[in-house]
Amino acid sequence: MFKRAKQSRVFQDVVDQIQDAVLNGKLVPGTKLPPERELKDIFNTSRGTLREALRVLEQKGLIEIKLGVSGGAIVKRIDAEPVVESLALLIRSGGVSLEHLAEFRIKIEGSLVELAAARATKKDIKELEALFNQAKVYYEKNDWENFLKTDEKVHTFIGTMTRNPVFQFVQKTIHDNIHRYYAEYLPMNKERTLENLTDFEKIIDAMKVNDAKTASAIIMDHVKRFSDKMQEKINGNSK
């Protein structure tokens, strides 16, 4: 009938109060909180306890702390970083394998490109073409590192084209976490890079006429092909 009375931890109360203030818009990003020695009086707590609260808020990505005079806790604009980080932890702890990630990525990136293609503006296409030309230069110079970086930018940019922040941060999270495997298991060469570049060109063509289905099919095939290659590589190495 009754719930166990939650044992209050003072720092948790402080965390909740500040978090609520941020979520209610009472504390807007950029606001500087009072110095610790004042905050501790406001919340009627000790500095140690207050600092535990600040650590939690910092970890949640709600505040950022600067040193020195005129330093202090500043309310941050909430971004996807804590999500990315905690997912990375989950992955690294072994709860998620490369296969799991790749399987998810194939599905999600197909849908994502479909949306992006449907909503592509002329400005988007121009931006994509600029990235394509950049990638082409790196391809010709055999500069794999910068090629990959540009490839990364392309994926991120297509994410923004969806105009949907959920897709955007999922895209970012997946790529942040999958990149580690790529660098380790899928060394680039001229042939593979060209393949990548060709797929890219096809997608831009499909997007130019807002052909969502085609664009989606190409990216799904692209992701699947690269994932399979990486999987082969891993299986091969482990034998």
Next chain:
Amino acid sequence: MFKRAKQSRVFQDVVDQIQDAVLNGKLVPGTKLPPERELKDIFNTSRGTLREALRVLEQKGLIEIKLGVSGGAIVKRIDAEPVVESLALLIRSGGVSLEHLAEFRIKIEGSLVELAAARATKKDIKELEALFNQAKVYYEKNDWENFLKTDEKVHTFIGTMTRNPVFQFVQKTIHDNIHRYYAEYLPMNKERTLENLTDFEKIIDAMKVNDAKTASAIIMDHVKRFSDKMQEKINGNSK
């Protein structure tokens, strides 16, 4: 060229050491860390600083802290909770609207059901049928609250059927966050509940023969229909 040398914060070093130990398997879930008063000596720090480190580790979901004698910090099995929580924060902070969520959900749940249907075992089907019968009872008793809870269980269970933890936690996160809107904007009635039940039956039928495409199409239509209704309701109310 160089990065600014990160100003060392002692508690961060403690966090890193313990986190690394967990990720390297040197500390397995269930292990109890020494009491604070010993840990502070081990790391050669003060108790306050050590506790700041523990707060961060707790927030990351790496440890859990129990009170009283034989209490202390216990290494946890890392789960999706921190990911779900930080994503919820991102959503609640206003970066994500219901439309964004619904759009994402339509796509992801289609793919998810497709996978689940392809991998459905007889045991899975039995479990789904049990949930279906339970939902039917609540439908007949006009018990909307429990009907919705069961509906929630169905979605979660279909998530587990994918055998892919990424899909599982995305499904959980989306539903955790969308549920708030549902309860507020989409009051259930006999007609709507029946519609829900009918869709559910169709999906089970498709899954019985591992017809992934059909199952996927049904759920996408289902989610889209309910999202549209909710959207209407919201637009109507706000006018």
Next chain:
DNA sequence: AATATCGAATGGTTTAACCATTAGCATAGT
């Protein structure tokens, strides 16, 4: 005017003490 120096504000850390919760044990009462 440019540069060097210093001081104050502010986060980072330490220490030592006390409070609150809990598990286990000892004791008393039946």
Next chain:
DNA sequence: ACTATGCTAATGGTTAAACCATTCGATATT
């Protein structure tokens, strides 16, 4: 013998006061 009560010690939670380290701006010096 068994149960219930209460005591004790271990452990996390909190407080307080002091000092260190970093940074910015004011002031002095050249």
